[in-house]
Amino acid sequence: MALLNQVNLVGRAGRDPEIRYFETGTVLCTLTLAVDRLRRKGTDEQPDWFDLEIWGKTAEIAGEYVRKGSLLGITGALTFSRWTDKTTQERRERPVIKVDQLELLGSRERRSGDSESFS
Incomplete structure (x- = not known):
């Protein structure tokens, strides 16, 4: 039996990314992601928040x-x-x-439907 640890999420960045450059040349980006739940009629559910780590060129x-x-x-x-x-x-x-793969799906200002994928 193969074990799998894979997370797929779509949400909005909760803040601007923070970038750190290390002496080794490695780059780290951290940010938060707000993911909405399916809304049930009459409820006001808050989004789930996730901390993200992105490394390298991505x-x-x-x-x-x-x-x-x-x-x-x-x-x-x-x-x-x-x-x-x-x-x-x-x-x-x-x-x-x-994060292994990042897709830029757009922003609140730009809703053209374009997306770009990076990994």
């Missing part, structure tokens, strides 16, 4: 073209960021989607 593209509110499609793997809290010394963790 990170550079995200930094250049993605802005808060941009509509994105992503494919990636669910990982966990783990650390020890400096104040309480407790182990902490948070889920992070490590």
